[in-house]
Amino acid sequence: MKIRLLSTLSILFLASALSFGQKYITKTGHIWFFSHTPMEDIEAHNRQVVSSLDVSAGDMAFVLLIKSFEFKRALMQEHFNENYMESDKLPKANFKGKITNLKQIDFKKDGTYAAEVTGDLTIHGVTKSVTYKGTIVVKGSSITANAKFTIIPQDYEIKIPSLVENKIAKEISVTVDVVYNAN
Amino acid sequence: MAKRKKIITIGLVAVVLIAFVGFLFIKLYIFKKPDASVASKKPDVEITARDLVNSFETNEKSANTKFLAKIILVQGVVNNVAETKSDTASEITVYLKDKEETSGVMCSFNKSVLTKDQLKPGDSVKIKGICSGYLMDVVLNKCAIVK
Numbered sequence A: 001m002k003i004r005l006l007s008t009l010s011i012l013f014l015a016s017a018l019s020f021g022q023k024y025i026t027k028t029g030h031i032w033f034f035s036h037t038p039m040e041d042i043e044a045h046n047r048q049v050v051s052s053l054d055v056s057a058g059d060m061a062f063v064l065l066i067k068s069f070e071f072k073r074a075l076m077q078e079h080f081n082e083n084y085m086e087s088d089k090l091p092k093a094n095f096k097g098k099i100t101n102l103k104q105i106d107f108k109k110d111g112t113y114a115a116e117v118t119g120d121l122t123i124h125g126v127t128k129s130v131t132y133k134g135t136i137v138v139k140g141s142s143i144t145a146n147a148k149f150t151i152i153p154q155d156y157e158i159k160i161p162s163l164v165e166n167k168i169a170k171e172i173s174v175t176v177d178v179v180y181n182a183n
Numbered sequence B: 001m002a003k004r005k006k007i008i009t010i011g012l013v014a015v016v017l018i019a020f021v022g023f024l025f026i027k028l029y030i031f032k033k034p035d036a037s038v039a040s041k042k043p044d045v046e047i048t049a050r051d052l053v054n055s056f057e058t059n060e061k062s063a064n065t066k067f068l069a070k071i072i073l074v075q076g077v078v079n080n081v082a083e084t085k086s087d088t089a090s091e092i093t094v095y096l097k098d099k100e101e102t103s104g105v106m107c108s109f110n111k112s113v114l115t116k117d118q119l120k121p122g123d124s125v126k127i128k129g130i131c132s133g134y135l136m137d138v139v140l141n142k143c144a145i146v147k
Helices: A002-019 A072-086 A162-167 B004-029 B049-057 B060-067
Strands: A021-037 A041-054 A058-067 A094-098 A110-123 A126-138 A142-151 A172-183 B045-048 B071-085 B090-096 B105-110 B124-135 B137-145
Touching: A041 A072, A041 A142, A041 A172, A041 B105, A058 B124, A094 A126, A094 B004, A094 B045, A110 A142, A142 A162, B045 B049, B049 B060, B049 B071, B049 B105, B060 B124, B071 B105, B090 B124, B090 B137, B105 B124
Parallel strands: B045 B071, B105 B137
Antiparallel strands: A021 A041, A021 A172, A041 A058, A058 A094, A094 A110, A110 A126, A126 A142, A142 A172, B071 B090, B071 B124, B090 B105, B124 B137
């Protein structure tokens, strides 16, 4: 009960923050990755990314469930979860960071802005400090954030068996596409 | 002697053929198998949306061991139905939540399984899906409506 009350209070707090129009949120952000090798192309999509953007402080946060990544083939998804990502033990990946060029983005004016975000990315229980470039598109009451970057599985202690080494790219391309709405 | 050689040759050819057919079978059916449909599978757990959310809110760790990657049949009231579109695919998200609750169950459907106007807010439904975990809500993937 206590936890329920706490979570209710925190949501209320969040809601009050939202009502000032500072914080934008989405529960259906889209992040997908792509691995290309001459042997095989693999892609998986996650359309349930929770993300928040505080336009006054420039804070950006993302959290997603590893099991929400959907592959074309069931077996791939199984291997991804059980062998590589160990998603039973480590069900989430997240990012917490700040927009470094906040002054160059006018969230009150429609337009496309280049953005740079620096923060901590945690995948497979390993946290790395990263900086990525992307764009922010302001259009009316919605804000879209896009970014494309690469991730090296080895950096996050994701072990890929030598048997499938040739089928999985050394560098995985990740695309972020989230649309925030003012609540 | 010649007869024996012939039998060996035929045997060898047969083995190679069987191996080849087997290889094709594995390649085509097992490795390329699309996601097994949740709709035709028996649920591992039957629960109301409220109880499912409660168990994640009180102890996420124990709820994870209980529900993660399991087929859940969840019963609840539709709060809203949304469509998410992208270049590659579109999805329908049905959000189950009681009015007085703060979080609910997010159920995502492939667009071939459900269209947006099939459900409306206030409808009482039973949905079957695979549990991915808990963020702000409990997330179910590859959902199907249970009649």
